[in-house]
Amino acid sequence: MPMRPPTHRPHGMATKKDRQYRSPEQREKDAWYGKARWKRLAKMVRNRDMHLCQECGRPGNNVDHRIERDERPDLAFDMGNLQTLCVRCHNAKRAKVGA
Ligand SMILES: [Zn+2]
Numbered sequence: 720m721p722m723r724p725p726t727h728r729p730h731g732m733a734t735k736k737d738r739q740y741r742s743p744e745q746r747e748k749d750a751w752y753g754k755a756r757w758k759r760l761a762k763m764v765r766n767r768d769m770h771l772c773q774e775c776g777r778p779g780n781n782v783d784h785r786i787e788r789d790e791r792p793d794l795a796f797d798m799g800n801l802q803t804l805c806v807r808c809h810n811a812k813r814a815k816v817g818a
Pocket residue numbers: 772773774775776777779804805806807808809
């Protein structure tokens with residue numbers, strides 16, 4: 720039985736990934752929020768809302784989906800479904816939703 724030449728497999732490419740493990744959900748979230756499209760849209764929403772929290776009227780910078788994107792992915796990039804929230808109101812909403 721002839722020996723097949725060893726197939727070369729490059730390895731050691733995943734060292735960084737191995738070291739800082741993040742959950743698939745977190746990675747998906749990061750990738751999603753990192754998209755240039757989202758950044759541009761979020762900026763537009765903040766400008767529209769004059770950087771004010773739509774819940775309490777204090778200055779805010781978090782852009783929130785009124786209807787969660789899990790529920791309505793089709794509205795993820797719909798400005799009508801987006802609002803500016805301050806960190807406090809955003810966290811409060813997150814806690815309520817359980818996300
Ligand atoms: Zn607020």
